[in-house]
Amino acid sequence: MSEYQGKTYQDAVLKAQQDLNKPQAELTIMVVDPGRRGLFGLGARPVKIEAVVKKVVEPATPTLSSSPEEVAPVQQEEPVEQTPQLIETSGH
Numbered sequence: 420m421s422e423y424q425g426k427t428y429q430d431a432v433l434k435a436q437q438d439l440n441k442p443q444a445e446l447t448i449m450v451v452d453p454g455r456r457g458l459f460g461l462g463a464r465p466v467k468i469e470a471v472v473k474k475v476v477e478p479a480t481p482t483l484s485s486s487p488e489e490v491a492p493v494q495q496e497e498p499v500e501q502t503p504q505l506i507e508t509s510g511h
Contacts, residue, residue: 422451424465435470446470 421438425431427451432443439446449469457463 420469420471422467422469424454426454426465428453428466428468429486430470431466431468435468439470439472442474445473445475447473 421435423431423438425434426472432448435446435448435493436443447470450466451462451469452467454466455462455464
């Protein structure tokens with residue numbers, strides 16, 4: 420985790436983005452000190468943040484082969500022809 424500071428929160432975040440070479444969406448940011456503007460600049464403190472690059476967990480996906488020799492052929496079933504059944508009725 421790296422610490423960054425700036426006159427405002429956005430200044431500190433911008434410094435973190437530039438240093439880590441990542442957009443804000445890819446950073447986890449924690450405010451260490453919200454800073455203080457002070458009166459006419461007297462007693463002012465910069466905003467301090469800690470920033471770290473978010474860990475991206477990629478889902479495991481099966482590797483698909485691009486060569487046709489390695490792909491098993493798909494066998495399609497032939498449609499079964501239905502023959503009508505005669506139903507015998509007993510005629511009294």
